[in-house]
Amino acid sequence: MDAAGVDRLSDLTDCLLHAILSRLKARQVVQTCVLSSRWRRLWLAVPCLDIDGGEDQEEEDEEERHKKLDDFVDNLLLCRSTCASSPLHTLRVSVASPRPLWRRLHHDRGSSICAAHTRWVSRGLESSPAVLEVRGIKLPSFASGTHRLTKLVLQDVILHKDFEKHLFAWLTLLQDLEIRSSDMSNLSRIESNTLKNLTVEAGTIFNFEVIAPRLASLHLAVQFRGLRAFSVTVQEAPDLVQASLRLLDNPLPAKEYPFVFQQDPTLLPPMLCRFLCSLSNVRSLELSGFRDMAQHISPPPPPGVPWPAEYQFQIMVPGSDKSAPCPILQAILDEEHDRLPMFRNLRTLVLEQCEIGDNIQTLCSFLHNTPALEKLTLKNCECQNVPSSSASNILEMGFMTSSLSLIQIQYDDRDDHEGQGTRQVDNVVTMVEKNMPVTAMIHVTKVRKN
Template sequence: MSNLSRIESNTLKNLTVEADTILNFEVIAPRLASLHLAVQFRGLRAFSVTVRDAPDLVQASVRLLDNPLPVKGYPFVFQQDANLLPPMLCRFLRSLSNVRSLELSGFRDMAQHISPPPSLGVPWPAEYQFQLMAPGSDKSAPCPMLQAILDEEHNRLPMFRNLRTLVLEQCEIGDNIQTLCSFLHYTPALEKLTLKNCECQKVPSSSASNILEMGFMTSSLSLVQIQYDDKDDHEGQGTPQVDNVVSMVEKNMPVTAMIHVTKVRKT
């Protein structure tokens, strides 16, 4: 995909793009119904993906991967400036505004996606860009990726007016689920929400924290599914974390929405 700048087809219906170090292309496919994109953040050098002319897009998913790279050939990791990642992801999501079902996976603290500096004895290449903190109002703490996207001023999220189903997997949804509520502000027709192994922790203050005072827009939401792996129970973190998420969901979701909690066996 590194040398591909455009995917154009009048018959293409399903498109899956696996992780690569350079993702710079646009998609022009009027009949596109399904799009799945996996982004490998370790070693990512450039990202700029947009979808054009896909009015009938039914399903889309974006997975942010954090797989370790092989030592051979990767004595260090360099990537594009982390400041550019939220606006580029936001721009990509804007191009999916017609989608009916959306899944976001791995939208956690940006610090987890930013590589550490080279170890002692390894030279710093000229291309290397190291930035510990992500953009946000509080530079002393990492900003969750989802919140960083919501805080974008020049590339704001659109209204996902056709979105009926939203799945968030391994995402940081903010203290008092403020980040989640902020995102739901853009999904007025949402009917089903699924949270898989999401975390609910205190994050730096931002515009997302004001969303609870603006009122809840997703009045059509009828079902919230909360799923977590049973493996987490043995690590002593699963139950407290899911209890925290459930408590915040019960507090902030519409009273008409049913809430189901499911423990999933992890293989």
């Protein structure tokens, strides 16, 4: 109310009030029913329900608190599914806890509480939401209530054992799927005839194929430490517009770090190459974190000399005293790994925090496969300016990106110890100016990050 005692908020239309209520947590939404008769049943038609399970503690009073919360959520969802006058658009069910979900499931009391959280999602699906966002919960079966679902966001969840079957059979309108920091051990296939946007981030198992003929965007972020498997391929996706692959940290040899990296690291270059090969139709591609992660087994050829087909690589810890590390981009260009395909539709390429090779020869080799490239962006990339009489201009190596018109070189000054970052930028700029087509415009931008 204002100073004159007039309730101006209640004078708003139901549509505006519902938009306001959708930004509140579920308990706060229900509490508004005591404001006046105008609000008594307003909460029943709110288009978004945000249910927050809070943190689960071990104290006895916390168990009582959860029982009350469980009763509240059950009654809320029952009323919403039976009394609501309008369909539910968005359902968010979140349980934030300092303990991982798998650990909570291994305790008797924790298991029963987690089962209640799963029941909340099942009950919420009875209202047939269009968007479902779930965090910190073991996912239930999608046997019903998904006929309107167009977007599914999963974070820190354990997928139902039949998730991939239900994804194809029951989520027949799904267009957006996001899976983050979740147990995907039961998932070997993501198949959908309607899926357009797919994001998978920071899981421990990336071992699946994507079958989605309408796929327009695909984004993967791989956390190597703790990674148990990586084998991802995309079946034919003729409408793929953009794709990205981010390597969030460096792989560590299983022999030296058996508990943090469980996949044979020598399999990574061919698996990464296989994944990129399945993206041959993509128009915009971003690769991030492709640093020095491979070691030469045999001496590398001098700059400008083609890499031999029998050349071999072995994953190593960056900074090792052994032979100079090889950029993983160069490793996946190796003939042994079937090489990369021609990205004939690729117009935009972004490389971020990548090692692009001595005298940018790795970058040059990669660009052989991008004949239609128009824009190249290098963000905080590194290279070494190595004087060599055998270093040649990439145009002499059959460089075919004649359509390249813009090269953006971006960098920030974080962690610029003793000017090393500045020297790297100077190296990249010098080699780009020397080797790229003269028709390409070069922009250098310094981005300061806090």
